[in-house]
Amino acid sequence: MxxxxxxxxxxxxxxxxxxxxxxxxxxxxxxxxxxxxxxxxxxxxxxxxxxxxxxxxxxxxxxxxxxxxxxxxxxxxxxxxxxxxxxxxxxxxxxxxxxxxxxxxxxxxxxxxxxxxxxxxxxxxxxxxxxxxxxxxxxxxxxxxxxxxxxxxxxxxxxxxxxxxxxxxxxxxxxxxxxxxxxxxxxxxxxxxxxxxxxxxxxxxxxxxxxIHGSNHSVFAEKLAERARWRVEHDFRRLEALSGRAAEIGLTVPPDAGLRDPVHLEERLASLCVDEPQHPVETDSRLGLARAGAAASLEMNASWRRRAALATWFLSIGLLPRRMGNAVLAWKLVASSRPAFLARLSKTIRRATN
Incomplete structure (x- = not known):
């Protein structure tokens, strides 16, 4: 049947x-x-x-x-x-x-x-x-x-x-x-x-x-800034398309929508920190993006531990000296860059924040 x-x-x-x-x-x-x-x-x-x-x-x-x-x-x-x-x-x-x-x-x-x-x-x-x-x-x-x-x-x-x-x-x-x-x-x-x-x-x-393999467009960890910059620019194109279609059906996307998105802010901060001369937003600052990222993290749909951990990560990049901040940034975005103890800690945190 x-x-x-x-x-x-x-x-x-x-x-x-x-x-x-x-x-x-x-x-x-x-x-x-x-x-x-x-x-x-x-x-x-x-x-x-x-x-x-x-x-x-x-x-x-x-x-x-x-x-x-x-x-x-x-x-x-x-x-x-x-x-x-x-x-x-x-x-x-x-x-x-x-x-x-x-x-x-x-x-x-x-x-x-x-x-x-x-x-x-x-x-x-x-x-x-x-x-x-x-x-x-x-x-x-x-x-x-x-x-x-x-x-x-x-x-x-x-x-x-x-x-x-x-x-x-x-x-x-x-x-x-x-x-x-x-x-x-x-x-x-x-x-x-x-x-x-x-x-x-x-x-x-x-x-x-x-x-996941070496030819994926999304996998080029050794080119962290290039990846981050592409994702930031892709987000801008997405938001432009969203704003246009939303307007056609009577809805409005606020111009600062991306500043409420932890994923976008993560990539934007990576682009700025790793290769500032090529970063697509001239007015961005490490501290400004870090503060926006921390605030956006606390509004995520996630456990309070995960929200707090991500907010702390953002703030540490904005407040630490540049070299240390960049190391903290890379530890999250490029798993292969993490010291062994951090790799173990990351797995523990992932289990604890389920």
Missing amino acids: HSPLDRIPVSIIIPNYNYEQFLGRAIDSALEQDHRNVEVVVVDDASTDASVAVIESYGDKIRPCLRRRNGGHGAAFNTGFEASTGEIILFLDADDYLYPNAVSEILDEWGADVAQAQFRLHLVDEDQQIKDVFPPPEQPFDSGDVVPELLRKGRYRTTVTSGLAFDRAALETIMPMPESDFRQGADGYLATLAPLHGEVKSIDTCLGAYR
Whole structure:
């Protein structure tokens, strides 16, 4: 006996650029879903490796979209969405993969008012060995109507591309996205704007794997300032897009929303401290950002221990001499820089603040 959910068409869109070594696993995971009505759209963004050969090997099992010119993350998302037909849309990064029950679990939790579902992922290495959970279990998702949180600080607790699913009607109101603004981080655009058009449903189960490897755009710890600067600038583009869409539906995002967001302030402080000449906000100061970060930390949705620990971290960077402050900053943002005793302490604190 079939469930009515079996009739709901779902599209899994896989944007790919030069991930031939991982692409097959991502496609297989989409094709192996236990939901009966899934189409798999694979967008190749003008790869220079053997990705196209991998795609062509699947024949008519998938819908290929081969871009002639590289346009980046946003362009690939736009291309895939235009080619898709599903009522619910998942964007799966080509180096990640889903578990066979992912779509069916999402549909079981879906509702008429849902614009976006989000779920946890296992953090795995290149050999698919599970290392952790992302986001960490002690960090609760924000759920339901997250618009007040979005308007207050421009962010709510969500996840990355491969842990998200969207209602097609919600996406049709915000896509195509500006491709030049989101050559990277297209998921940030979608997860920021989609909740303006419905509720967010959170699933604490791990429904897939988020692969960490040396080629990830998000992994370049040895270039801490560059990473932080990119994230700060990406936040500014997200906030601009959010402000524009919010204004169209009669809502207002305060101009200082980012100064209420600990995540944004963390990256902004890192950018300023590590490479001040390249920092994108000339008026920023270490103490000013540290004070804003401490205040924002105390308003987080987290245990009081976690809030207090983060507020203390911000203030120490602002108040300590620059060299010491930069060391404290690096210990949090780059795990490999921590002395052994701090690495042990970090694990203890994580357990204690669950």
